[in-house]
Amino acid sequence: MxxxxxxxxxxxxRFPYYEDNPALYLEHLKNYHIFKVTGCDAALGYILNSTVERFFSLSECWAVDSANRTVTLVTPADATFEQRSELVAKSLGKAVELGTFDILKGWRNEMYPVYGPGGKLLLEMERSATPLFGVVxxxxxxxxxxxxxxxxxxxxxxxxxxxxxxxxxxxxxxxxxxxxxxxxxxxxxxxxxxxxxxxxxxxxxxxxxxxxxxxxxxxxxxxxxxxxxxxxxxxxxxxxxxxxxxxxxxxxxxxxxxxxxxxxxxxxxxxxxxxxxxxxxxxxxxxxxxxxxxxxxxxxxxxxxxxxxxxxxxxxxxxxxx
Amino acid sequence: MxxxxxxxxxxxxRFPYYEDNPALYLEHLKNYHIFKVTGCDAALGYILNSTVERFFSLSECWAVDSANRTVTLVTPADATFEQRSELVAKSLGKAVELGTFDILKGWRNEMYPVYGPGGKLLLEMERSATPLFGVVxxxxxxxxxxxxxxxxxxxxxxxxxxxxxxxxxxxxxxxxxxxxxxxxxxxxxxxxxxxxxxxxxxxxxxxxxxxxxxxxxxxxxxxxxxxxxxxxxxxxxxxxxxxxxxxxxxxxxxxxxxxxxxxxxxxxxxxxxxxxxxxxxxxxxxxxxxxxxxxxxxxxxxxxxxxxxxxxxxxxxxxxxx
Missing domain, CATH: 3.90.79.10 (Nucleoside Triphosphate Pyrophosphohydrolase)
Structure with missing residues (x-):
């Protein structure tokens, strides 16, 4: 068969749907932190808790809020696309050096976009890192x-x-x-x-x-x-x-x-x-x-x-x- | 333009989405009761509260649970498709007699199906009544x-x-x-x-x-x-x-x-x-x-x-x- x-x-x-079982869905969300950037209220992706623990403590540009389960890329309010992308790239470079994530061994040298509401291009990041941030x-x-x-x-x-x-x-x-x-x-x-x-x-x-x-x-x-x-x-x-x-x-x-x-x-x-x-x-x-x-x-x-x-x-x- | x-x-x-604003979505749901039938756990449709008030008190086959905001078509546990459909038809007939709903003035004499999980045909009802029950x-x-x-x-x-x-x-x-x-x-x-x-x-x-x-x-x-x-x-x-x-x-x-x-x-x-x-x-x-x-x-x-x-x-x- x-x-x-x-x-x-x-x-x-494979990700659950709210309407199938609201309680289970909300329970499942506790496995993740929400990825955000300074100045943008939207959720940009789901970061697995084990990723949060292993990565975001390594660098100062990440603010982890355990109560609200968010991880925010902290930048000046008027940060540009280039500045945000550079901060992410530096953190990823460090993770590669330290061998923190197996998935980064598949480094592609291709940059993928992350959009905010209204089609605003917020930043770009290395392709192989996108599942770490759970971005589209x-x-x-x-x-x-x-x-x-x-x-x-x-x-x-x-x-x-x-x-x-x-x-x-x-x-x-x-x-x-x-x-x-x-x-x-x-x-x-x-x-x-x-x-x-x-x-x-x-x-x-x-x-x-x-x-x-x-x-x-x-x-x-x-x-x-x-x-x-x-x-x-x-x-x-x-x-x-x-x-x-x-x-x-x-x-x-x-x-x-x-x-x-x-x-x-x-x-x-x-x-x-x-x-x-x-x-x-x-x-x-x-x-x-x-x-x-x-x-x-x-x-x-x-x-x-x-x-x-x-x-x-x-x-x-x-x-x-x- | x-x-x-x-x-x-x-x-x-036009119906809101949970993911756009969970709080607003849950608040909006308070405008409705969930339509259910005895023996089937699934939500079958959303009934506007004003419909609940004007209709379901007229007939004994409807159990209104205000706390959980459900309206259940009450039947014997082994009720058939025909029995459920007949109960709904009788209630609708009464509503037409009393002129309870404008929408039933558009009576079509066409029967529409209501399915439960797994494609089970639960009942059928007059086409013009389906929006009262909010069924698919x-x-x-x-x-x-x-x-x-x-x-x-x-x-x-x-x-x-x-x-x-x-x-x-x-x-x-x-x-x-x-x-x-x-x-x-x-x-x-x-x-x-x-x-x-x-x-x-x-x-x-x-x-x-x-x-x-x-x-x-x-x-x-x-x-x-x-x-x-x-x-x-x-x-x-x-x-x-x-x-x-x-x-x-x-x-x-x-x-x-x-x-x-x-x-x-x-x-x-x-x-x-x-x-x-x-x-x-x-x-x-x-x-x-x-x-x-x-x-x-x-x-x-x-x-x-x-x-x-x-x-x-x-x-x-x-x-x-x-």
Missing amino acids: GKSYLDLVNECD SYGVHSTCYVEDENGLRIWVPRRSRTKQTYPGMLDNSVAGGMSTTEHPFECLVREAMEEASLPEDVVRANATAAGCVTYTYVRSSKAGGETDLVQPEVEYVFDIKVGADIIPKPCDTEVEEFKLYTVEETKAAMANGEFKTNCAVVLIDFFIRHGILTPENEPDYLEIIARVHRRFEFPTASHVTE | GKSYLDLVNECD SYGVHSTCYVEDENGLRIWVPRRSRTKQTYPGMLDNSVAGGMSTTEHPFECLVREAMEEASLPEDVVRANATAAGCVTYTYVRSSKAGGETDLVQPEVEYVFDIKVGADIIPKPCDTEVEEFKLYTVEETKAAMANGEFKTNCAVVLIDFFIRHGILTPENEPDYLEIIARVHRRFEFPTASHVTE
């Missing part, structure tokens, strides 16, 4: 597919067996994280070339924005590094419909191979747990939008749709607009 | 469109000026409520013929399930009858792509005329507030899935997507499976 689509969603969207991270995931007299088939890459996270698992056709200054479509164009050797003109002519999936992942051992860190994610979803003559190919070392899967083959690999956790969710959204999963054939249709479009308790923004 | 897409969503999804109601909304060398154009009906609710406003190409025994696709086929004279074979060949929108409407005066009643709704969304030779025509008296709108004309009518509240939301979802609204051109993209896929605090099911 393979995994149901709801099982796959449950593996990805952003990426693009796209499904490249062929639809012709042979039916609908999906280009499925296998992740390199040497990749740090989810080695050897199946992935979405093109996927990648969005760094601070990127916009979703331009990120897609870049990743499509880097990961799938898809030429820019093919992507620009054939890719269509189709919404996003949002969920709150809680890191398991499969993700590498510390477990139980909170990772709210926005993945912008794009469909890339191509002719059978367009063949994605590995370009960098991240992908081992691409294969064209029928819908049935894709479903079987999903049920078998072969896809990276959030990639299965992106395919579920694709199946729903394309009428492959329907209210008639999928008993958890309504729960799945609501769960993969989670509304976060943190501010979000699509890209830097300033 | 016309309405933004987020303005339109705000007019439709279900419908189908579809966008019939032409996409050719002239671009994408949408078939937009204008509601009859004599219609009880939202007279003269613009609507989705085909839309209607799902009664207890209906399945979404069969409901679509029926409504497409009744409202748009679209032949069954055209619908079966061209309609694609594309997800759903879910939101919690709170009735305004435009909806007719009592205001502030809570109405959580699931609208199954279907796209019907047709050739320019397929022309929907009014069939019953509900629709005045159909016109083919360009995307720009549709957007202008939306900004102008010409569409029925939830129909604007269905079009926003269509625009997002078809790459017309994108993360780059719509500043509220993320908030809109999460809001129109609201996860309810009540059990839901797509259709009767027993």
Whole structure:
């Protein structure tokens, strides 16, 4: 008996919901401190208590309020984006030196944005550190597919067996994280070339924005590094419909191979747990939008749709607009 | 300055969210009693306090618990679907006799289902009464469109000026409520013929399930009858792509005329507030899935997507499976 689509969603969207059980939810929140910055009232992320204990006592720029369970990045009231980012970077540098966190061994040298209310860009931080702060991270995931007299088939890459996270698992056709200054479509164009050797003109002519999936992942051992860190994610979803003559190919070392899967083959690999956790969710959204999963054939249709479009308790923004 | 897409969503999804302000949310809940039935622990809907006062004291089958703010339909422990439905029907009959509620003047003679956890069909009740109980109601909304060398154009009906609710406003190409025994696709086929004279074979060949929108409407005066009643709704969304030779025509008296709108004309009518509240939301979802609204051109993209896929605090099911 393979995994149901709801099982796959449950593996990805793992943080509890208030409405399911208010008492349990509030009890669960006690495992975290809320990440804040001076001058901004909004909660920006959930920091696991064990992270608070191991990290924030090391540096003076962090104010821990145990009663209200907040950790505030303390800055002058008129601090700039650069100043906040610099303070975070220094603390992270120290943590790396001391080897405080396993997750920072996956240092990426990519900067991710943290937004306040109204799309205000508050700061940026190293990608691998975002789960320590539990802040929202952003990426693009796209499904490249062929639809012709042979039916609908999906280009499925296998992740390199040497990749740090989810080695050897199946992935979405093109996927990648969005760094601070990127916009979703331009990120897609870049990743499509880097990961799938898809030429820019093919992507620009054939890719269509189709919404996003949002969920709150809680890191398991499969993700590498510390477990139980909170990772709210926005993945912008794009469909890339191509002719059978367009063949994605590995370009960098991240992908081992691409294969064209029928819908049935894709479903079987999903049920078998072969896809990276959030990639299965992106395919579920694709199946729903394309009428492959329907209210008639999928008993958890309504729960799945609501769960993969989670509304976060943190501010979000699509890209830097300033 | 016309309405933004987020303005339109705000007019439709009107119930507060816990995560925005827990204290305000909990304060707001004090305006309601929770609807329950004997033997089922789940909350089934929110009943406005003024409804509780005016109605439930009239009949013995309702137990009001003011401390816990619940209203329970009291039945024997082994009550059947038919018994529960009969008790509700009798109470509603009495309320109609006494003229207790304006909203029941819109009596439809259509029965809507109320589900418990696990898709269990608990009871059915007259459609026009569902907002009194604040239970989830279900419908189908579809966008019939032409996409050719002239671009994408949408078939937009204008509601009859004599219609009880939202007279003269613009609507989705085909839309209607799902009664207890209906399945979404069969409901679509029926409504497409009744409202748009679209032949069954055209619908079966061209309609694609594309997800759903879910939101919690709170009735305004435009909806007719009592205001502030809570109405959580699931609208199954279907796209019907047709050739320019397929022309929907009014069939019953509900629709005045159909016109083919360009995307720009549709957007202008939306900004102008010409569409029925939830129909604007269905079009926003269509625009997002078809790459017309994108993360780059719509500043509220993320908030809109999460809001129109609201996860309810009540059990839901797509259709009767027993």
